[in-house]
Amino acid sequence: MSALHINEIQKYFGALLVLDGVSLDIAQSEVVAVIGRSGSGKSTMLRCINGLEKIQAGSIEVAGHRIGPQGGDLRSLRKEVGMVFQSYNLFPHLTVLENVTLAPKVVKGVGREEAEAIAHDVLRRVGLAEKSGAYSDELSGGQQQRVAIARSLAMQPKVMLFDEVTSALDPELTGEVLKTMEELADAGMTMVLVTHEMGFARQVADRTVFMHKGKVWEQGPSEELFSYPQTPELRNFIAPNLK
Amino acid sequence: MAYQMNFAPVMALAPQLFEGAFNTLILSGQSIVAGIAIGVVGAVGRTEGPRWLDRAIGAYVELFRNTPLLVQLFLIFFGLPYIGLRLSANAAAIIAVALNLGAYSTEILRAGLQAIPRTQIEAGLALGMSRLQVVRYVVIVPALRIIYPALTGQLTLTLLGSSIASAISATELTAAGARIESTTFRSLETFLCVAVIYIAMTFTFRFIYWLIGLLLFRRKAPPKPSLIADISEISRVGV
């Protein structure tokens, strides 16, 4: 059974077609990396999956919820689909602990003690157990991004979406975030990650999808895709990255 | 009983209203020129001048921003004669409104000067420009762009605030309205007409500010014509 099924979706920004009939099937516990040039539609696709962007045609089924051009039950969908952003988007007026416990308490109605127990657990998993009282402006970028991951994890999602989560980080800080993600992948989380980290995609993702001009241009098991790119566009794209 | 509007008696005296509107423009125009001049001197004095000057200008700014314009007007018009300085009503009104605007514009312009990053100035100096050239080519336009909404908002408030001058002089728009109201007793009609003229003047000015902004900043999207666009400037605006 697939955890995420994208069926022929189309997305316009005004008159501009940014997703042109994208289809994708992702299995339980599969880790899929999405690569491509900026403007290829990869981030937009990710945002469509949890309804931050509306689609104009096609459908998406994720964790048992369906979205179509008419929308869908986004509320219950998002309870089971976590998302991590490039710019972390921690809530600056809340402490780390409050950031992580907010959604479980408010959305799921979990009691304070239980929510905090969950929070401490996920914070330990991202290696930030000791930072629970800090505010986001007291943390490094890498730490903030790990808190953002913990914040999503606290909702115990079935699928996690990562939108270029290391792009805003200094190179020396990307490692800690990638390590956290790798641990998540090892633990069996279903993950879709839009990334520029080719090495990481190759090493951690089960499958890599190359998007170009709003379409899934080429896809396959990561190792194979990177070693034997079939289309000239993908070859052009990965060539400088391999140096 | 539904109230019967009757604009005819007011319309008969409409020329007085237009004369008043014209005088409002003259009064606020003079105050604006003087007030902005005070603001430029004040802002430069506060940022570039010695510490005592900064303090002195700061005191002036706080005194004028923390008391009502009407009281300032009374003090200047009725109070100053007691220390031998006698002013005509119009002169007192212009001075009071100008000093008030000067206090606010000092702070607005100062905020603009401080908002330009040091690096921009250093980059200009590094290119061999003189300090004056740096100000002329590097600082002014971006600084003005930042404070443009607050500054034009303040100018609008000045135009509207000049209505306070009706308490001592009888030549501007609100005063003309009060006179007509006193003669005809058609109060609602009179003040509705006065309001419409103020609104027309304000909107005309906003349009002019918008055009100037367009020319000055050569952008498709000039600063918002709203009175308060940039929240960091909000508390600097007032009368």
Next chain:
Amino acid sequence: MIRSFGWESVEFLIRGAGWTLLLSFMTFVIGGCFALIFALLRTLGPKPVRLAIAGFIQLVQATPLLIIVFLSFYGLSFVGLHFPPMVGAGLSLAVYTTVFLGDIWRGCIEAIPRQQWEAADALALTRMQQLRYVILPQAFKISLGPTVGFMVQIVKNTSVVALIGFVELTRAGQLLNNMTFQPFHVFLTVAAIYFAICYPMSFLSERLKGNRHVRPAH
């Protein structure tokens, strides 16, 4: 009866200042409630509502306060609503407060980066929950400085209700001057009292601006 400027006069003015404060407080509370509604509707409401509110704000902001107070105070009477002067004055000033404070608070809400809404959205918070737990607390902190700054404007601007027969500090000063004809003493004292009320607020407003943990979007 007061004949010349003395201690009794100061007492008279301080009493007037008391009314100024009470009226300012009332104005702030009534205007603040409507301002919040305006700010929320203008950022989140349906388009016709947003446009209507924006239009109303533009109109009121283009009219001198004196005229606004006059039209709203007597306008209420014209449509058959009669209030005690205190309430009437408070409501008239509240019209002015609503449009300015509404605009300020809208600015504060809009200053919260769009990504904050998105992040909360992605966590499955409802629109109201996003507002309540994520957006408003941040907007509130940003708004503190400008709001206190605007309260200074309210205090100063209550002076226009002298027009509708309400004796607050400025009107008290005028009455006192009518009795004593010592304008320099009278209005200097009036100015000093205003300053004593307003300056601490201005100071606080500046202090509140550099608030921790919240940064407006650029």
Next chain:
Amino acid sequence: MNWFSKLRSAALATTFAVTAATLVAVPAKAQTLNEITEKGKVTIGVLTGIPPYDTVDASGKTAGFLVDLANDVAKNLGVKAEIVPVNNASRAAALESGRVDMLIAHMTATPERARTFLMTNPYGAYEMRFVARKDMPLKKLDDLAGKRVSVPKGSTQDAAVSGFGIKGLEVVRFDDDALAMQALISGQVDATAAVAAVANDVIKKSNLADIEVKSDVPIFTLYWSMAVRKNATELHHWLNNYIYYSEVSGSLGTLHQKWVGIPIPGGKLPTF
């Protein structure tokens, strides 16, 4: 995180209170004697802030000729008086909008004003005089040529002085009588056209030795009327009757003497 619900309930409570106040505050405008009697009170707009006609004590309470007169009107109507202070700028609106049932506010009945309101027979009068420095010669109106004269804005003094057609005379208008007088005292104008009783009171109380009321140029005596809304004819009749009776019974004169210190100027009050 309780503040949100607190805020919501505060907003709700305010809305409720405002609505309630609206509902409570509705019945105010009375047109007929019956309506006034039923309401149990009459709302009267009274001009304040002009000594010696009225005074304000340290607590802000107003008393004076007009206030006493208003209370007497209410007493004769058999109801309670509610006094609403008004000024030159707000008195017409207060009556027109129904905030008050009548005005006792130093208003001269001009034909133009009478198109808007019903004006009663006069209940009092003032002598308008020029007030200036003692060393300024003022024997005839033409002595004012090229001078600056202050008047209360929109008052009958304003209309009169503007209407004299004196060459080069500049009329400077102020919000009220006191500010017009103030302008003379602080030297912004050469003369002011003032109510003689007011000017004399100011000169006496403030010891203004160098200022005097010029008596060689009598301007005129103007009479004050009360005003009611156009369709309140019954009330208008009643007030005329009241004014007639208080004049002949002497109570009006006594009241004037008590506050202003002189009899009502101009002798017998006219009727129209």
